[in-house]
Each structure stands twice: as C-alpha cells, then as structure tokens.
Amino acid sequence: MTIKATKMSGAGNSFLIVNESSETNQQIEAVFGKQERSKIAKYMASSEFGPGADGVLFLKKGTEADIEWEFYNSDGSRPEMCGNASRCAARFAFDNKLAGKRVSLKTDAGIVFGEVEDRVTVRLTTPTQIQKKSIQIGEEMYQGLSVDTGVPHFVVWGEGKEEKLVEIGKEIRNQAAFFPRGTNVTFVWKNGDAKSYERGVEDITLACGTGAVAAGVFLTDQGEKNYEEIIDLNFPGGLLSVRIGKGYSFADLIGDATYLGEFEFGKEV
Secondary structure (H helix, E strand, C coil): CCEEEEEEEECCEEEEEEECCCCCCCCHHHHHCHHHHHHHHHHHHCCCCCCCCCEEEEEEECCCCCEEEEEEECCCCCCCCCHHHHHHHHHHHHHCCCCCCEEEEEECCEEEEEEECCCEEEEECCCEEEEEEEEEECCEEEEEEEEECCCEEEEEECCCCHHHHHHHHHHHHCCCCCCCCCCEEEEECCCCEEEEEECCCCEEECCCHHHHHHHHHHHHHCCCCCCCCEEEEEECCEEEEEEECHHHCCEEEEECCEEEEEEEECCCC
C-alpha cells in the first residue's frame, strides 16, 4: 500500500505527519498493526529513503480529545511528548478540518491544548520534577536544572561549552543514575540563544519545543526572567517563545508551523 505524509517544520524541527483519518491512510493499522509502526517511522524518517525528518506522527480524530497521535523519533523510539510536533499537529488538524482553531491533542504525556493563529501556541503539560542537580563527568562538574516538560530535560548554561556540545549532551543524556529513562540536554546562553541535544535523535537539533520550555523554567529559576513574561529563545532553526506560569503552573510554547511538502511511501515500508 501507499502511505501519504505531509512534511512540516516547527522552527526547523521537521516532521512527517500521516493523517490516518484520510481515505488513503485508513488501512494503515489493519495492514501493518501497531507493532510495525516503529519500523515504518524509522524508514520514513531516514533521508536515505525519503525526505528525512526528526520524527513521524500518526494522527487521527480522537475520542478523549479532538485528535490523538502516536509519535516516533527518527530512530523509531517513542518519546512521551514533542512540543514542536504538537504545534505542527495543531496547524495540520485545523487546516485539514480535524479540529477548530482551538485544538486538543492527546499525547503519551497527557492532553495538551493549542490555538492556531499566525503562530501556533500550545499549552504543554505542567512542568514537574524541577530539581537542581550537579553531575560530575570526568573532571568537569555540570550544575543545572532537571525538569520534565513532557519529556525529561537537563538545562545548563552554554557559555564556554560551544566546542563540545554534542560530547557533553551525549555524556549527560546517558547518566542512568540521574536519568533512568535518559534525558534531553538543553544549553542556554545569556543572549537568549539555545540548543538542545535530543535523545532519540542523538545530536543537536535545529530546535526543541520541550527544550525551549525547559529553558524558560531554568531562566525563571535563575532569576533571569519573570513568571508570565514572554521569553524569546533563538534556536539554530528559528525563534521559539515560551511563557511560564507563576509557580510553574503552566507552560506555553509559541512559534511558527510551516508546510514543506507532500510525500508518498510505497509498499516497501
């Protein structure tokens, strides 16, 4: 069979969206079953066989929310949440009449809510497990903030670390004693720049929505920003903005969600 997918970008993070509510894709589950989706997603996301993407999401109309998804990283793993993918999903759902301008989306981290305007705002799950941590790697001590923004992040200042971000990210990501599920690692600079090393991609990505929220929590905790202030973060792929509620009571992620093209994947998947 043929699987049709739409490629979208959220601040440089790219995703392939498979609309299971469309007539073309309705037979995906019957043909492949849920267990095969990890292999399908890994194949589709590979630049060797197609356009390449940071992740693949299977989207359909939901029962507990307007839409629900199954999201896969490019390596076929299942993260609990992806902030930029949720913004792309919200715009896609609105444009394809799966939902209105205000969208509810069921994810593995819970139900999140979005609003589609020129930019797309998604209110992610409330930040939890906020804790200062010091991690020793070799002779270096990394002091930062651990926070779960739907997926786990460890946030540190980026100054002086520019030449070894991937090396540091990889080491911290695999500190099982601190992060049994692994963690994403987000670096923040005083000038508002930010970069995230993402598990499942195993590299610095162009942007990370949950990482932007984690950075916002970190900057608020450090006293650099205030509650409910719009915090602009410049990722390599573009601008993301966040707003953190008083006492970390909510977290809004704001940014562009754009279309990159339509693609078909044949029966070899």
